[in-house]
Ligand SMILES: [Zn+2]
């Protein structure tokens with residue numbers, strides 16, 4: 001069985017032409033766009049990490065960042081962190097668009113706003129999101145997905161009007177998704193930002209814009225893990241009884257235990273396949289849910305096979321370089337489910353404020369210990 005990830009993504013992306021977005025159709029009816037507030041017309045010269053080609057080292061360069069257009073805002077970045085997908089994008093995933101400024105995790109402060117943006121103002125703390133949530137489209141209303149049809153994931157490296165807000169020595173720079181957080185300033189469409197409560201530790205908030213939310217959401221929203229389940233990763237807050245982490249990096253063992261992991265498998269310490277090691281740990285029964293975070297093709301069957309016959313579910317979280325993958329047909333036929341999700345199924349406007357509150361109230365702890373890279377100190 002083949003799953004053609006790139007073609008599935010592109011059909012999703014082309015479903016709603018950008019020119020028909022409600023931002024341009026009905027200014028004033030959208031939550032973010034009504035009347036004008038503060039704005040800047042100045043081009044800013046600042047530093048950014050630039051990737052010039054597939055697999056090339058990222059260089060710190062001086063770039064120019066244009067002022068925001070009417071439905072956009074310019075953000076002064078305070079924190080940024082690195083996600084596995086940033087590394088993939090520097091190798092040309094999903095499209096070889098170079099030169100580009102990577103980065104889709106971060107925290108920033110609003111520097112200036114476009115003339116039609118009112119719900120965000122200068123000085124607000126925000127995190128970028130590569131998905132939007134209009135709350136009114138078929139998908140938003142369905143309660144089944146976080147993939148809003150009005151504000152979809154963008155992969156062409158450009159703003160919604162098909163141009164970029166960044167350049168280097170006169171040459172166009174591509175954005176990453178709808179942002180580019182590895183720069184001191186970035187321009188974002190206002191629908192792809194979430195305002196956050198300033199009481200949260202900002203280094204924790206950076207991870208909420210992708211990595212932490214994706215993992216947490218995969219158990220909470222995508223799998224809907226029930227109390228007492230056995231899973232291969234995450235899910236402490238959902239009440240999972242047994243959480244098995246699998247990684248070749250031994251240092252992840254200690255880190256995982258801080259997040260509630262009960263067992264750890266380091267596959268490089270055994271000659272047996274991962275699926276067999278998991279079955280041994282679960283007395284042959286297997287697990288209720290497994291989560292594949294690496295996007296590595298050969299691991300898909302290894303984490304599908306040890307899910308329970310008749311009801312086991314594999315949730316695919318991580319992006320990978322392979323456009324398609326082979327699935328063991330008999331394993332699937334025996335009542336197992338494979339479910340894909342982006343951003344862990346988290347709805348950006350509805351769910352991120354809940355995660356922020358959980359961080360403030362210490363319901364979620366530990367994200368800060370992962371060590372966000374502080375790239376620009378707030379003045
Ligand atoms: Zn929507």
Ligand SMILES: [Zn+2]
Nearest residue numbers: 083085210211
């Ligand atoms: Zn990410």
